[in-house]
Amino acid sequence: MSVALHQHPRAHPVGEVLLSVENVSLSFGGVNALTDVSFDVREHEVRAIIGPNGAGKSSMLNVLNGVYHPQKGTIRLRGKSFHDMVSHEAAAMGIARTFQNIALFKGMTVLDNILTGRNLKMRSNFLQQALWWGPARREELVHRHAVEEVIDFLEIQHVRKTPVGRLPYGLQKRVELARALAAEPKILLLDEPMAGMNLEEKQDMCRFILDVNDHYGTTIVLIEHDMGVVMDISDRVVVLDYGRKIGDGTPEEIRGNQAVIDAYLGVTH
Amino acid sequence: MLYREAGQFRSTYAEDMQIFPIRQDRIALMLLLAVGFVVVPMVATQYWFSALLIPFLIFSLATLGLNILTGYAGQISLGTAAFMAVGAFMAYNAQLRIPGIPILASFAIGGLCAAAVGIVFGLPSLRIKGFYLAVATLACQFLVLWTINRVPWLTNHSASGVIAAQKIEILGYTFDTPASKYLLTLSIVALMALAAKNLMRSETGRAFMAVRDMDVAAEVIGIPMMKTKLLAFAISSFYCGVAGALYAYCYLGTVEPEAFVLDISFRVLFMVIIGGVGSILGSFLGAGFITLVPIFLNLGTTFISDRFDIEISHALVSNMELITFGGLIIFFLIVEPNGLARLWQIAKEKLRLWPFPH
Numbered sequence: 001m002s003v004a005l006h007q008h009p010r011a012h013p014v015g016e017v018l019l020s021v022e023n024v025s026l027s028f029g030g031v032n033a034l035t036d037v038s039f040d041v042r043e044h045e046v047r048a049i050i051g052p053n054g055a056g057k058s059s060m061l062n063v064l065n066g067v068y069h070p071q072k073g074t075i076r077l078r079g080k081s082f083h084d085m086v087s088h089e090a091a092a093m094g095i096a097r098t099f100q101n102i103a104l105f106k107g108m109t110v111l112d113n114i115l116t117g118r119n120l121k122m123r124s125n126f127l128q129q130a131l132w133w134g135p136a137r138r139e140e141l142v143h144r145h146a147v148e149e150v151i152d153f154l155e156i157q158h159v160r161k162t163p164v165g166r167l168p169y170g171l172q173k174r175v176e177l178a179r180a181l182a183a184e185p186k187i188l189l190l191d192e193p194m195a196g197m198n199l200e201e202k203q204d205m206c207r208f209i210l211d212v213n214d215h216y217g218t219t220i221v222l223i224e225h226d227m228g229v230v231m232d233i234s235d236r237v238v239v240l241d242y243g244r245k246i247g248d249g250t251p252e253e254i255r256g257n258q259a260v261i262d263a264y265l266g267v268t269h
Numbered sequence: 270m271l272y273r274e275a276g277q278f279r280s281t282y283a284e285d286m287q288i289f290p291i292r293q294d295r296i297a298l299m300l301l302l303a304v305g306f307v308v309v310p311m312v313a314t315q316y317w318f319s320a321l322l323i324p325f326l327i328f329s330l331a332t333l334g335l336n337i338l339t340g341y342a343g344q345i346s347l348g349t350a351a352f353m354a355v356g357a358f359m360a361y362n363a364q365l366r367i368p369g370i371p372i373l374a375s376f377a378i379g380g381l382c383a384a385a386v387g388i389v390f391g392l393p394s395l396r397i398k399g400f401y402l403a404v405a406t407l408a409c410q411f412l413v414l415w416t417i418n419r420v421p422w423l424t425n426h427s428a429s430g431v432i433a434a435q436k437i438e439i440l441g442y443t444f445d446t447p448a449s450k451y452l453l454t455l456s457i458v459a460l461m462a463l464a465a466k467n468l469m470r471s472e473t474g475r476a477f478m479a480v481r482d483m484d485v486a487a488e489v490i491g492i493p494m495m496k497t498k499l500l501a502f503a504i505s506s507f508y509c510g511v512a513g514a515l516y517a518y519c520y521l522g523t524v525e526p527e528a529f530v531l532d533i534s535f536r537v538l539f540m541v542i543i544g545g546v547g548s549i550l551g552s553f554l555g556a557g558f559i560t561l562v563p564i565f566l567n568l569g570t571t572f573i574s575d576r577f578d579i580e581i582s583h584a585l586v587s588n589m590e591l592i593t594f595g596g597l598i599i600f601f602l603i604v605e606p607n608g609l610a611r612l613w614q615i616a617k618e619k620l621r622l623w624p625f626p627h
């Protein structure tokens with residue numbers, strides 16, 4: 001299935017291991033959110049994390065971009081390990097993400113929201129900006145060009161001057177993806193990008209995710225509950241249950257994995 | 270009919286990113302500046318300058334400062350008057366102790382000292398938010414006034430704590446008439462408002478708004494929380510500090526520390542709320558509403574009692590003014606909780622389509 005949806009040959013074939021998670025354990029007080037989880041993400045691949053509610057998927061994503069700090073284990077990016085990385089350092093290393101509950105800046109326009117995604121690339125200081133002079137002005141123009149490309153890519157030209165609070169849910173999800181993309185990330189973490197969407201919006205979102213992967217070569221790690229979507233668009237799948245990894249492999253392997261079927265897809269009692 | 274953007278096409282991003290992309294707005298602004306700089310000085314009386322226009326402009330600047338912090342960066346502060354006091358007293362000391370320093374440099378030093386104090390009292394914002402932060406900034410209000418009262422060096426050992434602002438002289442010209450002080454204030458306020466607008470439409474402003482709207486997401490996309498919040502406090506306090514220096518030099522003349530009591534902080538906060546949270550224009554509208562409306566109400570009641578020959582007691586007049594003023598505030602907040610700036614924006618949107626509804 002995954003073969004059918006990816007264009008062939010892929011512009012960016014799946015490469016070496018880019019990100020690896022080694023024996024990560026995370027607990028909050030007495031609650032173990034993650035226990036001894038290990039997996040890796042290869043360059044340019046679409047990697048899905050699935051599991052029942054409360055399995056630790058979002059916690060895993062929060063560990064990957066430095067919102068949570070695991071008590072045990074290491075995260076390696078291109079072989080370099082990181083401890084207690086804070087989230088803006090993760091952003092600086094090329095990890096961008098979207099949130100399960102949309103985390104846009106509600107009072108700002110679509111354009112401004114996406115422009116904030118490029119903040120790490122801006123070099124001018126606030127004095128130059130106050131005078132709208134030289135580098136500050138040039139920079140605004142250069143980044144406006146870059147942002148307009150993302151806007152074209154995700155087909156949201158018609159709402160660029162609208163405050164995001166006024167947009168429908170599906171479009172807000174797309175704007176959030178645009179803000180993450182504007183940072184030109186190496187790795188894109190998507191937390192339930194299709195939650196609460198109707199079939200058509202889901203199809204659009206799938207197309208955008210595959211297009212991003214194909215056009216920019218961005219490595220994608222996504223959490224999703226819709227099994228059809230996961231099986232269709234991902235190269236490999238990790239399955240979590242109660243904070244432990246119970247399966248890892250291609251969609252076909254996961255489909256046939258008895259532990260996964262028992263834990264997640266359900267068994268007859 | 271006049272306010273249409275039909276036929277005004279923007280073909281470059283630079284054109285699209287202007288502060289006023291619509292031609293009518295640019296013309297209106299030019300007219301407004303012409304009125305402010307040319308017409309008003311020709312027609313206004315001494316009373317207008319010193320009782321209406323100068324305080325209006327100075328409070329606009331202070332409101333602008335607080336709006337940068339509260340409206341754009343989302344950090345509530347009740348220390349505005351304290352930052353103004355730092356600006357006023359440090360400008361005085363700079364003028365007093367540094368021989369030959371230009372007056373504008375003293376104002377800038379006043380502003381910079383206020384910014385430094387602002388950064389110190391902005392540190393709690395890294396841990397606390399909302400009402401709790403407001404209470405923490407209250408400490409600044411009391412501590413600054415206490416310091417000015419207790420450290421004689423700050424008031425040049427004046428026994429009563431009162432300082433007399435030195436005369437304002439720039440390039441040999443002395444600003445001693447109300448009209449010249451008005452023009453000086455107007456120039457400074459106009460330039461600083463332009464700078465604020467530029468800041469708020471570029472990266473710094475977007476970082477402020479991002480922190481205001483969703484701080485976790487802001488951090489995840491790489492906006493450094495500490496730097497952004499402290500910068501907001503610094504810039505805001507700089508504006509308040511310069512406003513304080515102008516308050517001392519162009520409005521009061523002789524300044525006592527009690528000129529900067531908590532009441533002033535509240536007034537500026539009300540100006541922000543009534544004018545429009547997170548709007549440069551709103552800062553001016555809010556300051557205008559709170560400083561000018563009571564005076565117009567006063568003129569109105571005097572006019573009515575003279576015209577119809579009704580004997581109204583002074584107590585009744587002043588109470589009526591307060592009641593009407595309070596009523597107006599409630600009315601505007603119910604009609605548009607987002608302030609006068611939002612009302613103005615809605616009016617403009619309606620005007621673009623008039624006489625059609627859509």
